[in-house]
Each structure stands twice: as C-alpha cells, then as structure tokens.
Amino acid sequence: MRHAHRIAPLVVVKAEYSVAVRDVEHNGVFATARELGLSLIASSSLRGGLLTAGAAAIERMTADHRHQPRTQDALDDLERDLATLAAQWLRLDNAAESMIRRAAPARNDPAERRTTRRATGADEAARPYGHRARGTPARDSRGRPGANTDSPPGDRPRDSSKLMTAGSGKAEAMNLGPEASADAAYDVIVIGAGPIGQNVAARARAGGLSVAVVEKELVGGECSYWACVPSKAMLRPVVAVAEARRIDGAREAVTGSVDAAGVFRRRDRYVSDWDDSGQAQALADMGAHLVRGHGRVDGPRRVSVATPEETIVLLTALHAVVVCTGSLAAVPDMPGIAEARVWTNRTATDTSKVPARLAIIGGGAVGVEMATAWQGLGSAVTLIARESRLLPKFEEFAGDLVGASLKESGVDVRHNTTVTSMRRPSPSGPVTLFLDDHSEVEADEVLVAVGRIPLSGDIGLETVGLTPGSWLDVDDTCRVRGVEGGWLYAAGDVNHRALLTHQGKYQARIVGNAIAAQAAGQAPDTSLWGRHAATADIHALPQVVFTDPEVATVGLSADEAGRDGRDIRVVDVDLPTTVMGARLYADHYVGQARLVLDSATDRVLGMTFVGSGVTELLHSATIAVAGQVPVSRLWHAVPSFPTISEVWLRLLEALQAGEQM
Known part of the structure; x- marks a missing residue:
C-alpha cells in the first residue's frame, strides 16, 4: 500500500449512484449521500477510510430511511452500487503498483503532444490511432459548436484539457496527478468520439445507460475536420x-x-478553426463522459486509456465496448514517396496555400472531389487513375460524365496509368512522378487518394484474440465476430461495411439501440430491416460525390444486381432532353438517371442520378429502395413541375414504354 497516497484522491462512482442520489434527494437522503461521496474522495486509506466511511454512511441511511416505501428501491440500488464501489477500490489496492509501472514509461512520445494541427504524408500514415494533433474543432451550420449526432448540439465551451470523472451527467472534471490512475465502470465504453462514437453514446444514453467516450484527437473526428x-x-x-x-x-x-x-x-468557420470544445460539451450535455487519451482494449470488457498527462485510466464496461476508431488514408509503399511528403485528405482539406501544380493519384470519390475543388481554386491539376474510367465502383456513365466535366474545366485526366516512383530532391522544390508508361509529371504537391486502411493497429485487439491492424468483421448488429461473450462492437469505417459517415452513424444508432435493448433484458430484433440490424448497409446504401456534375446513388448498380443473379430491368433517362426542370436549372444541363428494378417483385433495387442539384433527389430514392416501394405505388407519387424531380415520372414512363414494346 505504499502507493495508496497517489491514488487515494480519486473517486470511482458508477452512474447509477448518481441516479439513486437524485431519486432520493427530496426525501432528505441527499446530504448523507453527498457526505459519503466527500468521504470517499478525501479517504487517505483504501481499506480503512473508504470502507469505514462507506459502511457508516450506508448504516445511517438504511437506519433512518427504511420506513419510506417510495425510496426503498433507490436505497437498495444505492447499497448495491456502493458495495460494487468498495470492491473496485479494493481491486485498486492490488493493481496500484502495476498500474503506476505502466504509467511511468509514457506510451506517448512527448513530441506527439506538441501543439500542432496535423501530421502529413508518410508520417500521417504511420501515426497510431488517436495521435492527437492537438488543436481544437466543429460547429454547426450556423457557426455554433455542437456534436455530430442526430440530437441538438450544445453550444457552451468546454475545458478539454481535463478528464471527465465517472458519476453524474453534469460532466465534472478532475485533474489527475502525474502518476495517478483511475478505475471506473460504465455500461458502455466507446473508443472514438467522431460522429459514429457520438451517435453510439447518444443512443445508449437514451436507453438509460452510462457511457464513457475515449478520444485522443479532436472530438468530432475525421469527418468534422479533415473530410x-x-x-x-x-x-x-x-x-x-x-x-x-x-x-x-x-x-x-x-x-x-x-x-x-x-x-x-x-x-475554417465550418470546422470551428479546429476547436472541438463545442462537440466536447455536447457529449457532456447528453450525459456521456469524455476521457481524453489513447484508448486500448485491455482484455474482456476493459479499456485502458493513456492520457495526455501520462497516466493510465482503467475503464470497465458492464455491457459493451464499441470501437469507432475509423480509418486512415492509405499511402502506398513506393520509391521516393517519403521524401515527396505527399498530401492525404487531411492536408488537402486543412491547408490554406494553393499549389500552382497539384498531382492527384486516385480516380475514386476523394480524387475527383479534390480535383474539382483545387482546379477551381487555381491549381493546375493532373488526375492519375489506374482504371479505364473514373469512379469505377459507380455506374459507368457517372464516371464518364464527371471525367468529361473535369477535362472541360482544365484537369489533365490520365487513365490506365500507375505511378511507379517519385523524386523530390529539395523539400521546397517540385515533385517528379514517374509513370508506368515511361512519362513523367512534375507537380508542386502530390495528393494520394487511393483508399483507406483501418485505424485498428494500436487499440489492443490482440488482448482479445483479434489481429491488430485488421478490419473488424461484424454481424448485422455490428457485434464483432470471434470475441467470447459478445461484448465487443465496431461501427463506422473500422468494420469496412460502408466507409461513409452517414452510414456509420446509422450503424451507431443500431448498435446503441441493440446494447440498450439487451441491457434491459430484451432480445434484439435482428430480422431483415429489424430495429437492431444494419440492413441498409447491404440493400439501401446511399452515397454522394460532390463533383460538377454531382453523382448520387443508392442501392445496387446494374452490374451488382446482375452479379447477384437477379432478373432485373434497367431504365435510363437523359435529364436535359426529358426534364424541363433540369433545363431551367442550367442552360446547358448535363445529366442522366438510371433505375434498376427487380422484375420478380416490381420494386426498386437501385437508383443513380448524375447532374447539377441531384443530391437533393437522393433521399426520395433511398426511401423507395429501403421502403421496398412497388412501381405501382410510385405512379401515385406526383413530382412538382417544373423541378428536376420530374425525372421520376420520366423513368416510370420509360419503364412502361419498354414493357409495351
């Protein structure tokens, strides 16, 4: 017990403790409960002070208030939780020395905690999950700070340099000493406070569960600040x-x-100058507790957090741990790429200098969006794609129309081309890219947009029998397969089902609801389109590419439906020649729409729109796909004239004309 003085000032309080205190507050028990809490905090001996104070307070409360029937349940709950509390502190007695040893050799290099917003290029690819580019992000569309959830954001600033203690939802902060450790229990622990982690927390809290959210970078994650x-x-x-x-x-x-x-x-306004105080406060407002630091799974239902103060905080999950760590831009291993100091999506979205010449490697969504943005901002952009067309995962006409528009705007688009090596002799000089067709491209900066890798390499997966650095294989409730006890979940990019923020938030709602249902003793509904099954990941996945023209798609493409062995009908409509609303939108409108129909059920399997303003058509298509709306009912959905939404009517007319041929 020679280390007891270092950890004695810490308080470990389960969320139900605060609930019980509130329940009995009006019956005169609050003062006694508060006295107990103060005794715990002030205790100078784990065995002596804690247990003596706890036992005495419980004795006083039970003796004085057993005769009050309407507070009996609250008192019983309080007794149970305080007994659990005492057991937790006793475990600290045995674990104190090993915990302090773990905290002593800091797992975070001090250089990682410098006040800098980003790491770029090869350094960024090598950075472990949670390397906190310690700035601070995001506000809502009106410039107010707020969480990236489907709940109203908070708008009060938060001192994010402090850790949140377990206990009530009032988000009290506690500074830990340089060698201190804290042990706390929550119903749910979320690793990652991006939009996905925030939505898990929101749904779990709505289900009455206590939640801790662990984050080392900015609360709000990749989407809010760099994507x-x-x-x-x-x-x-x-x-x-x-x-x-x-x-x-x-x-x-x-x-x-x-x-x-x-x-x-x-x-900068929309990312709140990389200040996350608003989103941190929104977590506190929902009653979740934010723990700043690098979170790692530490065996079944346990998470250890290496804090910026070089302490180790040990958290225990009573019901679930949810991994929401996301993904990182993949940087290929090729000669010269380290010295070239390439950009990834992070640099491309937070730099404020326009390079005269920008080479972009990758013809997917990030590549074409950034080509659109930077060409418009004044760069001479060269877009290098390995495939024969851009956006290879979309309907073929989508890539063709976007590619033609990029070329018209001045982008040099190279198809069927691979970069074999790079050279940048001077840090401030140009980069030369060597291509497999023996040609060269010279640029002032190079953006690599060739895919994503999971941020799971340093989150403790090996402690539960999983492979570090792997995508986490999950079922339709997003429960990780292969983990005994079924307590580990993964939502968002890290499970590789759909690398889209909105889809990750959808999974998060599924996860939070499923955990809350199971905690309440209810069997989750995992049927197709059930409340606790992420069915839309497979059958109704919406996606937008914000190019000029825009691309909006949901469900299956014609190729995907064909590979599934479905009997399908495909209908195409040219927007400018058939839809007056499109022609009024722009004098030289370019666009196309495709409907993929299941012949057996007469229901929409997929939709793709390409054209200006089509992103706002997407949700109607998503409803049609997810709602499995039959074509016979779609005839009764009348589009307003003259709007681009009349494309729906033109698609139905084309479908009918094909049937009559």
Whole structure:
C-alpha cells in the first residue's frame, strides 16, 4: 500500500449512484449521500477510510430511511452500487503498483503532444490511432459548436484539457496527478468520439445507460475536420461559380475567379478553426463522459486509456465496448514517396496555400472531389487513375460524365496509368512522378487518394484474440465476430461495411439501440430491416460525390444486381432532353438517371442520378429502395413541375414504354 497516497484522491462512482442520489434527494437522503461521496474522495486509506466511511454512511441511511416505501428501491440500488464501489477500490489496492509501472514509461512520445494541427504524408500514415494533433474543432451550420449526432448540439465551451470523472451527467472534471490512475465502470465504453462514437453514446444514453467516450484527437473526428465538412465547404463556392457561368444572365455577373482566401475562411468557420470544445460539451450535455487519451482494449470488457498527462485510466464496461476508431488514408509503399511528403485528405482539406501544380493519384470519390475543388481554386491539376474510367465502383456513365466535366474545366485526366516512383530532391522544390508508361509529371504537391486502411493497429485487439491492424468483421448488429461473450462492437469505417459517415452513424444508432435493448433484458430484433440490424448497409446504401456534375446513388448498380443473379430491368433517362426542370436549372444541363428494378417483385433495387442539384433527389430514392416501394405505388407519387424531380415520372414512363414494346 505504499502507493495508496497517489491514488487515494480519486473517486470511482458508477452512474447509477448518481441516479439513486437524485431519486432520493427530496426525501432528505441527499446530504448523507453527498457526505459519503466527500468521504470517499478525501479517504487517505483504501481499506480503512473508504470502507469505514462507506459502511457508516450506508448504516445511517438504511437506519433512518427504511420506513419510506417510495425510496426503498433507490436505497437498495444505492447499497448495491456502493458495495460494487468498495470492491473496485479494493481491486485498486492490488493493481496500484502495476498500474503506476505502466504509467511511468509514457506510451506517448512527448513530441506527439506538441501543439500542432496535423501530421502529413508518410508520417500521417504511420501515426497510431488517436495521435492527437492537438488543436481544437466543429460547429454547426450556423457557426455554433455542437456534436455530430442526430440530437441538438450544445453550444457552451468546454475545458478539454481535463478528464471527465465517472458519476453524474453534469460532466465534472478532475485533474489527475502525474502518476495517478483511475478505475471506473460504465455500461458502455466507446473508443472514438467522431460522429459514429457520438451517435453510439447518444443512443445508449437514451436507453438509460452510462457511457464513457475515449478520444485522443479532436472530438468530432475525421469527418468534422479533415473530410466531409471541410471538403464540402471548399467545393460549394467552386461549384456555385461554375453553375452560375452556365446560366444566361448570371454568367455576366461572374467577373472574376473563385477567391481562394475567402474559401479557406469559409472552411475554417465550418470546422470551428479546429476547436472541438463545442462537440466536447455536447457529449457532456447528453450525459456521456469524455476521457481524453489513447484508448486500448485491455482484455474482456476493459479499456485502458493513456492520457495526455501520462497516466493510465482503467475503464470497465458492464455491457459493451464499441470501437469507432475509423480509418486512415492509405499511402502506398513506393520509391521516393517519403521524401515527396505527399498530401492525404487531411492536408488537402486543412491547408490554406494553393499549389500552382497539384498531382492527384486516385480516380475514386476523394480524387475527383479534390480535383474539382483545387482546379477551381487555381491549381493546375493532373488526375492519375489506374482504371479505364473514373469512379469505377459507380455506374459507368457517372464516371464518364464527371471525367468529361473535369477535362472541360482544365484537369489533365490520365487513365490506365500507375505511378511507379517519385523524386523530390529539395523539400521546397517540385515533385517528379514517374509513370508506368515511361512519362513523367512534375507537380508542386502530390495528393494520394487511393483508399483507406483501418485505424485498428494500436487499440489492443490482440488482448482479445483479434489481429491488430485488421478490419473488424461484424454481424448485422455490428457485434464483432470471434470475441467470447459478445461484448465487443465496431461501427463506422473500422468494420469496412460502408466507409461513409452517414452510414456509420446509422450503424451507431443500431448498435446503441441493440446494447440498450439487451441491457434491459430484451432480445434484439435482428430480422431483415429489424430495429437492431444494419440492413441498409447491404440493400439501401446511399452515397454522394460532390463533383460538377454531382453523382448520387443508392442501392445496387446494374452490374451488382446482375452479379447477384437477379432478373432485373434497367431504365435510363437523359435529364436535359426529358426534364424541363433540369433545363431551367442550367442552360446547358448535363445529366442522366438510371433505375434498376427487380422484375420478380416490381420494386426498386437501385437508383443513380448524375447532374447539377441531384443530391437533393437522393433521399426520395433511398426511401423507395429501403421502403421496398412497388412501381405501382410510385405512379401515385406526383413530382412538382417544373423541378428536376420530374425525372421520376420520366423513368416510370420509360419503364412502361419498354414493357409495351
């Protein structure tokens, strides 16, 4: 017990303790319960002070208030939880020395905690999960701080340098000493406080469960600061100007180019200058506790957190641990790539300098979006794609129309081309890319957008028999397969079902609801389209590519449906020639729509739209696919005239005409 003085000032309080205190507050027990809490905090001896104070307080409460029937359950709960509390502190007695040994050799290099917003290139690819580029992010669309959940955000600043203690939802903060450790129990522990982790926490809290959320970087995650939000904030001004130039009477008003400095100011506003205090406060407002640090699974239902203060916090999950660590841009291993200091999506969305020449490697969604943005901001962009067309996972016409538009805007698009090596002799000089067709491309910066890898390499998977660095294989409730006891879940990119923020948030809602149901003794509904099954990941996955023209798709493509062995009908419509709303939207509108229909059920399997403004059509298609709406009912959904949504009617007419042939 020679280390007891180092950990004695810590309080370990289960969430139900606070609930019980609130329940009996009006019956005169609050003062006694508070006295007990103060005794626990002030205890200078784990065995003596804690148990003596706890036993005395319980004795006083039970003796004085057993005669009050309406508080009996609360008192019983409080007794049980305080007994659990005492057991936890006794475990600290035996674990104190080993915990302090683990904290002493800091697992975080001090250099990792420098006040810097990002690491780029090969350094970024090598960074373990949670390396906190310690700045601070995001606000809502009106500039207010808030969480990336489906609940109203909070808007009060938060001192994020402090750790959250277990206990009530009031988010009290506690500074831990340099060698201190804390042990706390929660119903649910979430590793990763991005949009997915926040939504897990929100649903678990709505189910009455206590939640701890562990995060070492910025609360809000990749989407809020280096992906969805900043990229769209950068793209919208570029696309708006391009659209204005396609409308007679408006093009005359466009007398200059896009103001890059203004675009960067707009982006910075939408990422709150990388300040996460608003989102951290939103977690506190929902009653979840934020623990800053690098979280690792530490055996069954346990998570250890290496905090910025070089302490180890040990957390225990009564019901579930949910991994929401996301993914990281993949950087290929090729000669010269380290010295080239390539960009990834992070650099491409948080830099405020426009390179004169930008080479982009990758013809997928990130590649074409960033080509659109940076060409519009003034870079001369070269887009290098291995495939014969852009957006190879989409309907073929989507890649063709986007590619044609990029070329028209001045982007040099190279198909069927692979970069074999790079060279950058001077850190401030240009990069030369050597291609497999023996040609060369010289650029001032290089953006690599060739895919993602899971952020699971340093989160303790080996302690539960899983492979570090792997995608986590999950069932339709997002429960990780191969883990005894079924307590481990994974939502979002890290499970590789759908690398899209909105789909990860959908999974998070499924996970939070499933855990809450099981905690309440209910069997989860895992049937197709059941409340606790992420069926939409397979059958109704929506996705948007924010290029010019936009691409919006949901469900199965014609190729995917055909590979599934389905008997399908495919209907295509050219938007400008058939839809008046499209022609009014832009004088030289370019776009196409495709409907994939299951012939056996007469239901929509998939939809793809390409064109300006089509992103707002997508949810109607998503409802049709997820709702399994038959074509006979779609005839009764009347589109307003003259809008682009009339494409629905034109698709049905084309389908009917094909049937009559």
